[in-house]
Amino acid sequence: MPLRITENIHNWLFSVMPEGVASLVEMTLIAVVYLTIFAVAGLFLVLLERRVAAWFQLRIGPNRVGPQGLLQTMADAIKLLTKELTGTEKADKFLYNLAPYFVIISALMALAVIPFSAEFHAFDINIGIFFLIAISSIGVIGILLGGWSSNNKYALIGAMRSGVQTISYELSVGLSLLTMVVITGSLQLSEIIEVQKSGWLILQGHIPAAIAFMVFMISGTAETNRAPFDMVEAESELGAGFHTEYSGMKFAYFFLAEFINMFIISAIAATVFFGGWLSPFGITESIPELGVFWFLLKTMALVFLMMWFRWTFPRLRVDQLLTLEWKYLLPINLVNLVLMALLVWLNLTLRL
Amino acid sequence: MSYFSDIYKGIKTLLTGMSVTGKYFVTSRKGAITQQYPDNRDTLQMFERFRGEVIMPHTDDNEHRCTGCQKCEIACPNGTIEIIWDRGIDEATGKKKKKIDQFVYHLSMCTMCGLCIDVCPHDAIKWGQNFENSVYDRSTLTRVLNKPGSTLMQGVED
Numbered sequence: 270m271p272l273r274i275t276e277n278i279h280n281w282l283f284s285v286m287p288e289g290v291a292s293l294v295e296m297t298l299i300a301v302v303y304l305t306i307f308a309v310a311g312l313f314l315v316l317l318e319r320r321v322a323a324w325f326q327l328r329i330g331p332n333r334v335g336p337q338g339l340l341q342t343m344a345d346a347i348k349l350l351t352k353e354l355t356g357t358e359k360a361d362k363f364l365y366n367l368a369p370y371f372v373i374i375s376a377l378m379a380l381a382v383i384p385f386s387a388e389f390h391a392f393d394i395n396i397g398i399f400f401l402i403a404i405s406s407i408g409v410i411g412i413l414l415g416g417w418s419s420n421n422k423y424a425l426i427g428a429m430r431s432g433v434q435t436i437s438y439e440l441s442v443g444l445s446l447l448t449m450v451v452i453t454g455s456l457q458l459s460e461i462i463e464v465q466k467s468g469w470l471i472l473q474g475h476i477p478a479a480i481a482f483m484v485f486m487i488s489g490t491a492e493t494n495r496a497p498f499d500m501v502e503a504e505s506e507l508g509a510g511f512h513t514e515y516s517g518m519k520f521a522y523f524f525l526a527e528f529i530n531m532f533i534i535s536a537i538a539a540t541v542f543f544g545g546w547l548s549p550f551g552i553t554e555s556i557p558e559l560g561v562f563w564f565l566l567k568t569m570a571l572v573f574l575m576m577w578f579r580w581t582f583p584r585l586r587v588d589q590l591l592t593l594e595w596k597y598l599l600p601i602n603l604v605n606l607v608l609m610a611l612l613v614w615l616n617l618t619l620r621l
Numbered sequence: 622m623s624y625f626s627d628i629y630k631g632i633k634t635l636l637t638g639m640s641v642t643g644k645y646f647v648t649s650r651k652g653a654i655t656q657q658y659p660d661n662r663d664t665l666q667m668f669e670r671f672r673g674e675v676i677m678p679h680t681d682d683n684e685h686r687c688t689g690c691q692k693c694e695i696a697c698p699n700g701t702i703e704i705i706w707d708r709g710i711d712e713a714t715g716k717k718k719k720k721i722d723q724f725v726y727h728l729s730m731c732t733m734c735g736l737c738i739d740v741c742p743h744d745a746i747k748w749g750q751n752f753e754n755s756v757y758d759r760s761t762l763t764r765v766l767n768k769p770g771s772t773l774m775q776g777v778e779d
Contacts, residue, residue, distance in 0.1 A: 324649040325642050329657070581642040582635065597628065 275388070299391055307377055310532055311525035312342040317569075318528070318576055325580040352517035357420045360514070364418035369515070369522035371411025376529040379404045383536045384458050386546040386560030397458035398450060401537060402443050405492065408530065409435040412494075412501065415523070416511035427510030430587065431501040434491055437594040438498075441488035444602040448481040448609045449474065449541050452618060462545040467620045469544040475619055477609040482542050484598050484605070489534035490575055491590070493527060497582035498590060535571035536564075543567045667750040672733040675702075675726055676749035677766040684774040685767055687745035689721040693737035701731045721767060728754060729762040743777050 278298070282291040316331065316338065323330025331338035356365060382397050382404075384390040394400060409431060416428020450456060452474050453464045464470070471478045491498035502510030512523045539545060545567075546560030553559045585593065612618055656665060667673065679685050689706045703725040711718040738746055746766070756762060 321646075323655075325646050327645060327649050327654050329653050329655040577639060577642065577646075581638050601628075 303377060303380055303391065307373075307380060307529060308525070311528050312346060314528040314532060314572065315345075315524070316342045317572070321573065321576045322580055325577075346521060349517055349521045354517045354519060355514075357514050360420045361418035364414045365514075366519075368411045368415030368418065369519045369526075371414060372408050372526040373522050373529075375404050375408040375411065376526045376533065379533045380529065382458060383533065384462060384540060384545055385564055387459075387557055389561060390459065393457065393459050395455075395457045395460075398446050398456045398461070398537075398541070401533075402439070402446065405442070405530070405533070406435065406439055408526070411526075412511050415515065419511075419514035421514050423507040423509075424511050424513045427501045427503075427507045427513070431494060431511060433587070434494065434498060434500060434590060437591060438488040438491040438598075441484055441594060441598045441602055442492055444599070444606060445481040445485040445488065446537070446541060448477060448602070448606050451606070451609045451613055452478075458540055458545075461541060462547060465544040465547055466551070469542065469547070471542045473618045473620060474609060474612065477605050477612060478542065480601065480605045481609070482538065484602055485538055485542075486571075486574065486578075488594070488598060489538065490578055491594075493530040493534055493575075495527070495531060495575060496579040497584050499584060500587060500590060503584060531572060531575055532568065535568045535575065538571050539564065539567035543571075667752065670748075671750055671752070672735060672748050673752045674728055674749045674754065675731065675737065675746050675766070677724060677746050679768055679771055680774065683768055683771045685745060685771050686743045686774050686777045687721050687724060687767065688743060688773060688778055689719050690742065692740045692742065693746065696736040696740040698734065698736065699730050699732060701727050702737055703727070720773060724766040726764050726766050727762065728764060729759050745777075 279295065282295055285291075286294065319341070320330040320338070322328075331341040334341040334344050356362070379401055381392040382394065382400055384393070412431045412435075413428045416424040416426075416431070419425070449461075449470055452470055453461045455461060455464070461470075465473070467473070471482055474481070494501040499510075501507075502512070504510075507513070512520055515523060546564040548554060548559065548563050553563070658665065677685050677687060689704055691704050691706070694702045694704050704721055705723040705725065706719055707722045708717050709720050710716070735748070738748065754762070
């Protein structure tokens with residue numbers, strides 16, 4: 270069905286307009302759809318985080334606005350829209366206003382590459398994984414710009430910590446994904462899912478894949494600047510970190526982008542390790558429409574795992590953070606990569 | 622070799638921590654400590670040691686245990702308690718005796734330190750559970766704790 274609808278719109282657009290205009294309109298429509306997903310998913314994830322956090326802390330959480338508090342984050346977003354946009358004196362106005370867009374645009378671009386289902390995949394390039402890693406590094410520029418241009422010492426310290434953290438953990442994210450690429454032999458995300466029709470990669474690659482998954486989840490959590498790696502906005506030390514001076518909707522952009530980044534990291538993990546939109550053991554192979562459901566189920570399970578981390582572990586110190594990356598994750602990752610290469614070379618991977 | 626045992630210990634302790642919070646997550650529905658206050662106003666029970674306000678319990682015969690010794694007034698660091706006292710004839714012995722006329726309690730000045738309750742030799746005053754103390758006129762926060770016409774309970778001073 271989804272394919273039919275998009276096909277119909279496509280044909281209709283090309284029948285009423287000249288080709289160049291029609292493709293432009295089509296791109297705009299897709300962008301609007303993805304922006305909607307961005308906003309809705311962001312708001313929903315914020316609500317989920319608050320509910321989950323409440324349950325971890327034996328509280329109830331937001332339950333007043335709408336049934337079970339479902340409209341709480343909508344109300345918050347409307348409140349943020351009506352708030353005044355403040356700024357500091359002597360702030361670099363241009364960069365200060367530019368920074369939130371860097372963050373959300375990089376998150377949106379990463380969202381475009383993610384395969385929600387076999388058909389629901391906006392941009393299936395042959396360097397998908399590489400593109401994702403590259404794009405997720407651009408987000409940190411927004412954070413650095415925001416922190417620096419705010420003309421506030423807390424914001425600056427937060428931004429610099431973010432730089433240190435993201436640059437370090439980028440390596441682990443990249444290497445753990447590279448470990449899986451050794452099995453798939455392709456960087457294209459649709460191809461990676463195709464390979465998993467004979468068993469999810471975490472089963473195919475067994476021990477090294479499990480290690481790669483753990484490393485990916487740890488470094489992914491660090492890359493999204495979430496607790497226990499939230500040095501960037503360590504509330505008890507830095508006020509609100511790099512977005513101390515932002516208010517209203519500009520703050521909301523940072524906030525939404527943080528949650529979308531969490532969604533993206535979980536989506537990558539679900540795609541690369543758990544078969545993306547494939548159903549477990551192919552139980553619903555005959556109904557391809559359920560692909561989105563399976564994909565979201567797996568992603569949400571991993572999002573929950575990240576929330577579980579957040580509400581369990583205490584924040585790391587900067588030196589502990591760097592020790593974890595450079596002395597533990599990176600060497601383990603390198604050894605793991607060699608192990609996986611050996612496994613593939615000796616044909617020891619498990620296939621159904 | 623401590624490198625590998627460190628990794629093992631690290632992962633093990635992290636999983637222990639996650640299992641603890643996981644248990645709380647699963648059981649949170651039953652053990653939620655949040656009070657949905659205005660909704661459960663009728664059933665809300667404050668905990669035993671809650672310090673809401675100072676009260677003076679009276680029996681059914683309108684008797685209290687305050688002898689008017691003024692120890693609480695002396696103990697109070699910010700003048701919250703004022704005891705207006707009088708001398709009356711004790712019926713049993715026929716002697717002149719001190720008794721309270723009005724036990725004035727200024728809730729607006731009270732910091733809930735509890736020194737008056739600690740110092741009271743006859744347990745005449747106690748902590749009350751009421752916490753809905755907002756009023757439109759602050760003069761209503763000055764209260765007389767002993768009820769009109771109340772008398773000292775027999776045998777408190779023995």
